Amino acid sequence: MLRPVLKDAAAIVGIAQTRFAKRLEPSEKALAAQVIVAALDEAGIAPSEVDGFASYTMETNDEVEIAKNIGAGPVTFFSQVGYGGGAGPACVGHLAMAIATGQCRVGVAWRARKRGSGGRPWAGAAQASANATWTRPYGLLRPVDEIAMLTRRYMHESGATREHLANVALAVRGMANRNPNAVMYEKTLTRDEYMAARWISEPLCLFDNCLETDGALACVLVSAERARDCRPRPVLVHAFGQGLPPQSHTMVNYWCEDPLRGPAWTCASQLYRNSDIRAQDLDVAQLYDAFTPLIPLSLEGYGFCGRGEGAAFTEGGALELGGRLPINTSGGGLSEAYVHGFNLILEGVRQLRGTSTSQVPDAETCLVTGGEGVPTSALILRRAA
Amino acid sequence: MTTAAPSGPLLPPIDEDSAPFFEGCRRGELRMQRCSATGRLIFPPRPMSPFAPHAEPTWTTLSGRGSVWSFVVPHPPLLPWYAERAPYNVILVALDEDPHVRLAGNLVAGPGASLASVDPATLRIGLRVRAIFETLAGDVVVPRWVRDGA
Numbered sequence: 100m101l102r103p104v105l106k107d108a109a110a111i112v113g114i115a116q117t118r119f120a121k122r123l124e125p126s127e128k129a130l131a132a133q134v135i136v137a138a139l140d141e142a143g144i145a146p147s148e149v150d151g152f153a154s155y156t157m158e159t160n161d162e163v164e165i166a167k168n169i170g171a172g173p174v175t176f177f178s179q180v181g182y183g184g185g186a187g188p189a190c191v192g193h194l195a196m197a198i199a200t201g202q203c204r205v206g207v208a209w210r211a212r213k214r215g216s217g218g219r220p221w222a223g224a225a226q227a228s229a230n231a232t233w234t235r236p237y238g239l240l241r242p243v244d245e246i247a248m249l250t251r252r253y254m255h256e257s258g259a260t261r262e263h264l265a266n267v268a269l270a271v272r273g274m275a276n277r278n279p280n281a282v283m284y285e286k287t288l289t290r291d292e293y294m295a296a297r298w299i300s301e302p303l304c305l306f307d308n309c310l311e312t313d314g315a316l317a318c319v320l321v322s323a324e325r326a327r328d329c330r331p332r333p334v335l336v337h338a339f340g341q342g343l344p345p346q347s348h349t350m351v352n353y354w355c356e357d358p359l360r361g362p363a364w365t366c367a368s369q370l371y372r373n374s375d376i377r378a379q380d381l382d383v384a385q386l387y388d389a390f391t392p393l394i395p396l397s398l399e400g401y402g403f404c405g406r407g408e409g410a411a412f413t414e415g416g417a418l419e420l421g422g423r424l425p426i427n428t429s430g431g432g433l434s435e436a437y438v439h440g441f442n443l444i445l446e447g448v449r450q451l452r453g454t455s456t457s458q459v460p461d462a463e464t465c466l467v468t469g470g471e472g473v474p475t476s477a478l479i480l481r482r483a484a
Numbered sequence: 485m486t487t488a489a490p491s492g493p494l495l496p497p498i499d500e501d502s503a504p505f506f507e508g509c510r511r512g513e514l515r516m517q518r519c520s521a522t523g524r525l526i527f528p529p530r531p532m533s534p535f536a537p538h539a540e541p542t543w544t545t546l547s548g549r550g551s552v553w554s555f556v557v558p559h560p561p562l563l564p565w566y567a568e569r570a571p572y573n574v575i576l577v578a579l580d581e582d583p584h585v586r587l588a589g590n591l592v593a594g595p596g597a598s599l600a601s602v603d604p605a606t607l608r609i610g611l612r613v614r615a616i617f618e619t620l621a622g623d624v625v626v627p628r629w630v631r632d633g634a
Contacts, residue, residue: 224563227494232502233528234588236494236626238566238574238599244558248576248588252554255609298571301557301604346534353576353586354527 103373108199109206110326110333110483111191113142113319114445119282119436122216123313130315131160131211132168138317139169143330144205151176151203151320153190155210155439157183165209176203182349184387184432184470185362187440188478192339194320204321210441211315219311234351243308243390245350246472247300250392253359254302259395259410261302265293266413267391268306268433273419275430278456282310283434307391309432316441318448326483334451337464338374338479342366349473359407362475363400363468370477371402376464378402381479383450383459384424384466385443388431393471394418400471420457428457443467444478451482493565495624501529504543509625514548514615516585517541525582548615549632550577553586557604572599577613577629589615589629 115137117123117130125133139146146169152162162177176197180186187210194206221242227235239245253259272288275281288306296304326333342365346355352362371377378401386397395409403424404412417423429435429446436442447465449455463482469475498506508515517526521539533541555575560567576586593601595616612632619625 219561222561222563224494227496229497229499231494232496232498236496236620237588237590238493238558238562238569238572239556239588240494240558240562240566244556244574247556247558248554248574251556252576252609255554298557298559300559301571348528351588353588354584356584358586 104199105196105336105339106373107323107335107337107481109195109320109336110323111318111336111448111480112321112326112329112331112333113138113140113144114317114448115141116280116316116442116445117314119280119312119314119438120215121311121313123213127211127213127315128160128164128168131165131209134211134315135165135169135207135209135317138207138319141331142319144319144321146170147172148205149207150174151194151197151206153178153180153193153206153208155179155183155186155190156181157439158210160211176206180476182473182475184389184440185473185475186469187444187476188339188467188469189341189476191318191320191336191444191478192341192476195336195339198320198322206320207317208320209315209317210439212438213313214437215311215313217313230349231351239351241300242350243303244300246390246392247303248353249358249472251302253392253396256359257407257410261294263395263410263413264307264391265290267388267394267418268293270416270418271388271427271431271433274428274457275434278429278435281430281435282312283430303390303392309389309437310434312436312438314436314438316438316445318444323483332452333483334448335481335483336478337376337481338370339476340366340368340370341474341476342369343474347474352472359396361396361400361471362473363397363471366475366477367401370479374479376479376481381424381464381466382462383428384426384468385428385431385447386426386466386468387440387443387470388427388433389437389470391433394426396471397468401466401468401477420459425457425459428455428459440469447478447480451480491564493620494563495621496626498624501531505529506625508545509617509627510623512617514546514627515543516546518544525579525585527585546579546581550579550587550613552576552591552607552609552611552613553578554609555607569599571604573602573604573607575607575613575629587627589627592628592630594630
């Protein structure tokens with residue numbers, strides 16, 4: 100059997116983020132460079148030591164520009180991961196693999212996006228893309244329409260209702276209401292307000308949708324050995340997985356045997372394969388939440404419950420602080436910031452440092468996932484001993 | 485590639501993989517690829533069969549019948565052509581020949597009727613439907629769906 104080289108080999112030792120807002124003035128390039136340097140400052144590592152980069156294919160700033168701006172040294176590893184919100188954990192995972200195999204020594208992962216002020220990706224379309232030949236001409240225009248289709252079926256098969264989706268929206272909003280950096284920090288949400296909200300794509304309403312945010316975030320990885328000499332408490336990358344199931348189609352995963360068993364299931368099988376930590380051992384989870392129904396689907400995919408049981412899992416305050424599995428403790432994409440899920444990674448780190456504004460007491464392990472419904476990725480992070 | 489007028493519907497980008505499907509639509513037939521080794525339907529169309537990579541996919545004509553697997557009712561903000569018709573329906577049709585192939589489309593009251601011609605309150609998962617064909621623009625023809633028996 101292969102030795103699991105990745106397990107606990109690399110650690111996150113620096114994190115930084117900009118303010119989150121509907122509109123930030125600096126360019127995505129300026130935001131990215133600033134936030135990367137801030138993360139390196141936190142780690143106590145000079146930019147000239149950076150020799151590894153990972154980001155999203157949807158990131159507008161490439162490694163060349165970033166390296167030039169921050170004054171990176173000779174760079175020996177660079178990787179871009181596709182599929183939007185599926186990419187975040189994989190950026191960290193790729194760096195951890197590169198560090199574990201000696202391809203780089205100081206890795207930076209980042210995401211800078213002006214999705215708040217920069218416009219909606221689907222709104223400028225004059226023709227469907229090749230990927231969307233079979234769906235967009237019929238009016239499945241937006242990601243919310245594509246996920247609403249799975250949601251309706253999920254409700255039909257599992258007995259899930261809008262009450263379950265409200266459980267998700269309210270739990271995550273409650274987290275944001277304790278996080279001064281969250282866009283929705285001062286805006287509470289009641290169940291009545293959720294139920295009365297306008298439709299976006301039935302059966303999904305306004306509050307089933309994530310925010311539209313400008314922001315940038317970065318994290319710094321080094322070997323677990325070197326991490327012991329860094330200022331912040333190291334957070335180890337314990338396990339990493341990616342998932343692209345058979346006959347999957349990005350976002351409109353309608354032509355496989357069971358569209359409700361999405362990429363999360365494939366990703367989870369790899370994630371847990373080399374992990375000492377199982378779903379039942381996880382203290383807290385940061386689950387990609389571009390839309391509320393991704394939470395029950397992810398709870399199922401990552402093994403917290405069986406297929407069709409994710410909605411029931413949300414009952415009784417299970418996702419809230421003090422519940423069975425607190426999720427998205429900074430407010431997630433629904434209520435902190437929608438930055439393609441990179442805020443979930445940073446919040447995972449804060450939980451294991453003990454510095455979250457919705458701290459799970461003595462949290463030692465945290466799951467961080469990318470988007471369900473697209474080729475995805477996930478991490479299990481753990482506190483260094 | 486054909487491009488839509490900004491005020492029109494989004495047109496499917498017809499390429500060498502999808503062209504036989506849309507040629508079928510122009511002739512009023514719902515066509516799909518079939519694996520020549522296993523007989524299984526292949527969708528979306530592609531150069532190779534995932535079920536038998538050495539067997540070339542062939543094209544076959546289907547009954548055009550199926551049942552609604554799921555549906556949504558989009559509301560604005562939407563592209564202009566769709567916003568003018570919202571709220572409309574989009575359905576996924578599980579085809580009789582292979583229910584794992586779920587075609588997206590719109591349930592309409594009849595030929596030429598609008599995307600919003602069916603009351604969303606009457607939509608149900610499991611509803612029996614059949615394909616009709618409608619010209620979107622120029623020579624681009626796509627399936628629409630009506631209640632089977634209607």
